[in-house]
Amino acid sequence: MAQPDDRFDDEDYPAYTMGAAAELIGATPDFLRRLDQAKLFTPLRSTGGHRRYSRYQLRLAARAREMVDQGTPLDAACRIIVLEDQLQEALRLNEQAQSHTTDH
Template sequence: FLRAIGEARLITPLRSPGGHRRYSRYQLRIAARARELVGHGTPIEAACRIVTLEDQLEEAQRINAEYRRTGTSAHPTAAAQDS
């Protein structure tokens, strides 16, 4: 399964000096989510796309939360133009 999602370019493992694939904990968490979706009948290509979009959404939400905490606008020049 890890090779299949690697071919779908969801994750790209590092290689050891001996050529063995090495996966980070983050990559394994992503792979587990994709496996869960495939286990529920989602085609692997669709599962990879869903996981990618979920990851992008999570990152965007994290960035938005940080902007709210600091009071920083995502586009300071746009905020300046509105004034």
């Protein structure tokens, strides 16, 4: 079981309530609900059924808000963010594989 100190560095730990998350990214709770509906991410639910957000999800939400504020439709912004995230992961895996190959 993770110790409380371990959670401070965990990007995926759902530490933020909807109200806190909305305030941190400068958006409304409705905007966060719309990101969930658009399938950008699915927040964890507390035992009481309340949405809880991780720092990783908040970064995605902040990027979506920025793009929507610049005039990008929400669905398009979500698709772009997912593709950007997939590209970053592919680049990370490629770098890891190349590093592993040169080590042997």
